[in-house]
Amino acid sequence: MDPVSGDTKETIFDEEVTGEVRKILQPTSENDVKLQELKTFLIDWINHELKQEHIVVKSLEEDLFDGLILHHLLQKIAKVKIEVEEITLSVVNQRRKLGLILDAVSSCMQLEEDHMQWDLNLIHSKDLLATLHLLVALARHFKPDLPLPENVSVEVVVMEPTKTGMKTGKAIEFITRSSEENAAPKKDGFDQLFELNPDKVEDVKQVMLNFVNKQLVNLSLTVTDLDTQFADGVILLLLIGQLEGFFVNLSSFFLTPTSYEDKLHNVSLALELLIDGGILETSVDPSEIVSGDTKPTLRVLYSLLLRHKKTSKPS
Structure with a gap:
C-alpha cells in the first residue's frame, strides 16, 4: 500500500520529570567516558561564553544550582535581561531567583512544563542529570552548530510512589542523540x-x-x-x-x-x-x-x- 495514494533488553527512553517520579543516576554511569566527555565539553563551553565576565565553572552541578551562572549564561546566549539579584545567599532567595531564570528559559524556548526534563527542585538540589538536560537543551536551542558529544546515555533507576509502596525500574536515558536524529527528518x-x-x-x-x-x-x-x-x-x-x-x-x-x-x-x-x-x-x-x-x-x-x-x- 502506498500511503500517499491510499491504495489498499534495556529500555531506552527520554523521560520527563514530574513531582512524583524520581530518577537516580546509577553510580557506575557517573564514570562513563562519554558522560565525562559531555561534562567537560559543557564546562568548556560555559567558560568560553562567560570568559569576558571572568566566570569559571569547575563543576556543573555544584556551580549552577543557585542560578548565578545560569543567569549570566542565559543573558549571554539568549540576549535577554532578567531582573534578579546578582548575589543570593539564603536558600529562599536562591530558589526564587532560580525559579525566575528557569521561567525565562521556558519562555525563550517555548517549552511546556510537562515536557521539560528538569525543574527548580532538581537543579537546586544539584541533580546532575537534570542539570545536563537543561544545558544540552540550551545549547541545542541557542547554539545549534555546537558540536555536542553524540549518543551520551546513562543508566538510571526510576522510582514512582504507588498506593502499595514504591515501584522501581531501570532504564537507559539519552542525554544527547546523534546529529542525524537532531536534524530535521527527511520527508516521507x-x-x-x-x-x-x-x-x-x-x-x-x-x-x-x-x-x-x-x-x-x-x-x-x-x-x-x-x-x-x-x-x-x-x-x-x-x-x-x-x-x-x-x-x-x-x-x-x-x-x-x-x-x-x-x-x-x-x-x-x-x-x-x-x-x-x-x-x-x-x-x-x-x-x-x-x-x-x-x-x-x-x-x-x-x-x-x-x-x-x-x-x-x-x-
Whole structure:
C-alpha cells in the first residue's frame, strides 16, 4: 500500500520529570567516558561564553544550582535581561531567583512544563542529570552548530510512589542523540499524505485498522481508534509479539499504565523492538505516539504491515 495514494533488553527512553517520579543516576554511569566527555565539553563551553565576565565553572552541578551562572549564561546566549539579584545567599532567595531564570528559559524556548526534563527542585538540589538536560537543551536551542558529544546515555533507576509502596525500574536515558536524529527528518510518504492528500488520511487509517484487528483477533482485542489506543504502547507491544512470534515478558512493560512515564516506557520499548528487528527504519519520537499524534503512529503500523506482507509471501 502506498500511503500517499491510499491504495489498499534495556529500555531506552527520554523521560520527563514530574513531582512524583524520581530518577537516580546509577553510580557506575557517573564514570562513563562519554558522560565525562559531555561534562567537560559543557564546562568548556560555559567558560568560553562567560570568559569576558571572568566566570569559571569547575563543576556543573555544584556551580549552577543557585542560578548565578545560569543567569549570566542565559543573558549571554539568549540576549535577554532578567531582573534578579546578582548575589543570593539564603536558600529562599536562591530558589526564587532560580525559579525566575528557569521561567525565562521556558519562555525563550517555548517549552511546556510537562515536557521539560528538569525543574527548580532538581537543579537546586544539584541533580546532575537534570542539570545536563537543561544545558544540552540550551545549547541545542541557542547554539545549534555546537558540536555536542553524540549518543551520551546513562543508566538510571526510576522510582514512582504507588498506593502499595514504591515501584522501581531501570532504564537507559539519552542525554544527547546523534546529529542525524537532531536534524530535521527527511520527508516521507506520510508527510506527503498529510500535506497533499489530507482527505485520504482516514482511508489509510482504515486500512491500518483492518490489518491490526486481523492480527489481534486471537487475543480477543479490537482497535477502533488508532490515535488513542496505541498511545500507551500496550496494544502495540502485543501486536509486535503476535506478528513476530514471540512473547513480550509482562514484567518488562506496564500492562495497565497510569502515568505519562509508564506510557513512554511502553512505546519506547516497542520502538526498540522494531528497530532491533530491522522493521522500523525511520526515526520515530515515542513521545509523539504517546501524545496521540496520528502520523508517527501510522509510520510504525505501516512498517509492521510491510514486514508482514514480505514474510507472508511464499518463497
